[in-house]
Amino acid sequence: MHLWDNGAMLRWLLPLCAVHVLLMVSGCAPANEDGDCMDANQEAEIGTLDTETDSDGDGIDDCSEIEQGTNPTEQDSDGDGLTDLDELDCVSDPLDAGEQCYACGWPHGDPGNLNSRGNDIGDTIADVDLVDQCGEQVPLWDFTGKYYILFLTAAW
Amino acid sequence: MFQDTVGQPPTDDDAFDYWEDIGEPNLPVTSNNDQQILEAGDYLYPGSSMPGRVLLSPQMEILGKTTGHKSDEWAWDIVREREALISP
Numbered sequence: 437m438h439l440w441d442n443g444a445m446l447r448w449l450l451p452l453c454a455v456h457v458l459l460m461v462s463g464c465a466p467a468n469e470d471g472d473c474m475d476a477n478q479e480a481e482i483g484t485l486d487t488e489t490d491s492d493g494d495g496i497d498d499c500s501e502i503e504q505g506t507n508p509t510e511q512d513s514d515g516d517g518l519t520d521l522d523e524l525d526c527v528s529d530p531l532d533a534g535e536q537c538y539a540c541g542w543p544h545g546d547p548g549n550l551n552s553r554g555n556d557i558g559d560t561i562a563d564v565d566l567v568d569q570c571g572e573q574v575p576l577w578d579f580t581g582k583y584y585i586l587f588l589t590a591a592w
Numbered sequence: 593m594f595q596d597t598v599g600q601p602p603t604d605d606d607a608f609d610y611w612e613d614i615g616e617p618n619l620p621v622t623s624n625n626d627q628q629i630l631e632a633g634d635y636l637y638p639g640s641s642m643p644g645r646v647l648l649s650p651q652m653e654i655l656g657k658t659t660g661h662k663s664d665e666w667a668w669d670i671v672r673e674r675e676a677l678i679s680p
Contacts, residue, residue, distance in 0.1 A: 540620070542620060547652070550651065550652055552632075555631060555632055555633060555634035555654065556634070556654065557654050557655065557656060557657065558653065558654065559653070559654050560651070560652050560653055560654075561632050561633065561646070561648060561652050561653075561654050562628065562631075562632040563652075564624055564628045564629045564632050565624070565625070565626065565628070566607075566620075566622035566623065566624055566629075567604045567607050567622055567623050567624075567625065568607055568620055568621065568622050569607045569608045569610075569611035569620075569621045569622070570608075571604055571605075571607075571608065574620070574622065576629075576632075576652070577652055579620070579648075579652075580650060580651060580652055581650050582650055583647070583648065583649060583650060583667075583671055584647075584648045585645055585646070585647050585648075585664060585667050586629070586633055586644075586645065586646040586647075586648060587643045587644075587645055588594060588629060588630065588633050588635045588642070588643055588644035588645070588646070589593055589594070589642050589643040589644070590593065590594060590595035590596070590597075590599070590642060591593055591595060591596050591597045591602065591606055591609070591610050591613075592595070592596075592597045592598070592599070
């Protein structure tokens, strides 16, 4: 009997099709060993580990890092010597190497698109350069986000 | 702080020294070496006495000013009124 005999061909093809259909119905999904938001293929594509929810061990899980834009394969995304988690804790931008945690612990405010217009009530105050008790330069606008009473005084 | 102990513009060290002098409070104590804070807060009008005080909103808007030693109730009144207007 030749393999290409129609009857024989059908006998070979039908089981093969059945197996193929079974595979499709079972939905052979890619692995996701760590159970996070990405399967193994997606993690391989970006360089993270499918066996760890926090591939770089910086204290922020991979999915959160992707969501906020930090690098899930680097503990220090901006290379400024502070881990991404350190910067988030002290409210410093983990993607800006020029911005680091203040020694005194002040958070870095986000002035957005502020423009100083004058010094009357209703105006936006100018962004004055200050030096704090920890010896660091802190622009006044870094204190955005809270109400403040400025005490203008002398040391005597 | 816009002046040091002898009436000159403050240095970086003056912020730390003053912070120690007033009991090391857990708030920003700063020196403004170029004294721009005087113009920024409009602390130049005749008859003003120390300390000058400027109330700033979270967006750095000047909400109120006063001078002299008094309680901060004037500032809290402004904040309460503003928050009542802003809150939904």
